[in-house]
Amino acid sequence: GQQxxxxxxxxxxxEGEDVSMNCTSSSIFNTWLWYxxxxxxxxxxxxxxxxxxxxxSNGRLTAQFGITRKDSFLNISASIPSDVGIYFCxxxxxxxxxxxxxxxxxxxxxxx
Amino acid sequence: DSGVTQTPKxxxxxxxxxxxxxxxxxxxxxxxxxxxxxxxxxxxxxxQYYNGEERAKGNxxxxxxxxxxxxxxxxxxxxSLELGDSALYFCASSVNPRSGNPSDxxxxxxxxxxxxx
Numbered sequence: 001g002q003q004x005x006x007x008x009x010x011x012x013x014x015e016g017e018d019v020s021m022n023c024t025s026s027s028i029f030n031t032w033l034w035y036x037x038x039x040x041x042x043x044x045x046x047x048x049x050x051x052x053x054x055x056x057s058n059g060r061l062t063a064q065f066g067i068t069r070k071d072s073f074l075n076i077s078a079s080i081p082s083d084v085g086i087y088f089c090x091x092x093x094x095x096x097x098x099x100x101x102x103x104x105x106x107x108x109x110x111x112x
Numbered sequence: 113d114s115g116v117t118q119t120p121k122x123x124x125x126x127x128x129x130x131x132x133x134x135x136x137x138x139x140x141x142x143x144x145x146x147x148x149x150x151x152x153x154x155x156x157x158x159x160q161y162y163n164g165e166e167r168a169k170g171n172x173x174x175x176x177x178x179x180x181x182x183x184x185x186x187x188x189x190x191x192s193l194e195l196g197d198s199a200l201y202f203c204a205s206s207v208n209p210r211s212g213n214p215s216d217x218x219x220x221x222x223x224x225x226x227x228x229x
Contacts, residue, residue: 003153003154003156031217033217035220040222040223040225041222041223042114042116042202042204042220042221042222042223043155043202043220044114044220045217045219048217088155098160098168099145099157099160099168099170100145100147100155100204100218101157102154102155102156103154104154
């Protein structure tokens with residue numbers, strides 16, 4: 001099945017550093033979502049983007065919906081230990097809930 | 113807590129067997145989605161139900177089937193299990209997939225970890 005290209009695959013950072021990751025697709029999506037998954041848990045929605053060019057924040061997280069509709073970016077500022085986990089982007093072709101196509105994931109590790 | 117519940121949390125079975133995974137959506141959600149997460153394929157959409165009817169199919173094997181009951185809970189049936197079916201199976205729910213309301217997004221349950229030996 002299709003997966004979106006997400007980079008980097010993994011990141012090792014120190015607490016307090018900023019983090020950037022991105023997601024690209026060969027096809028257009030009308031909704032972009034960012035989820036975080038902790039070990040043994042289901043993905044938890046972080047940010048949803050519904051309009052090309054849109055920039056949305058959720059606390060220390062900021063995400064952007066690319067102008068081409070084929071990419072999205074997630075930034076985390078001043079990382080803290082609880083940011084550790086796997087971050088997934090997901091795209092939807094239509095508004096409101098057709099299937100999600102997920103990215104390959106970015107694993108974030110914080111070095112003490 | 114997303115409000116989506118899944119049982120069992122863990123399931124260990126043998127090749128050739130049949131299992132049933134259960135999902136209860138969030139209160140008021142009409143649509144249920146099933147996803148499979150494996151190491152080599154990532155998170156893949158399997159099937160979607162809306163108000164008891166199948167709405168969309170993804171990469172679901174013929175050995176797998178699902179249904180959504182009148183009380184809106186859903187079951188995913190996996191039969192003739194193979195080693196490669198070992199994965200995490202997630203259920204997600206949303207209110208109304210075609211409402212046009214952008215905030216009707218999908219919330220995931222905690223998953224069922226299936227191990228086929």
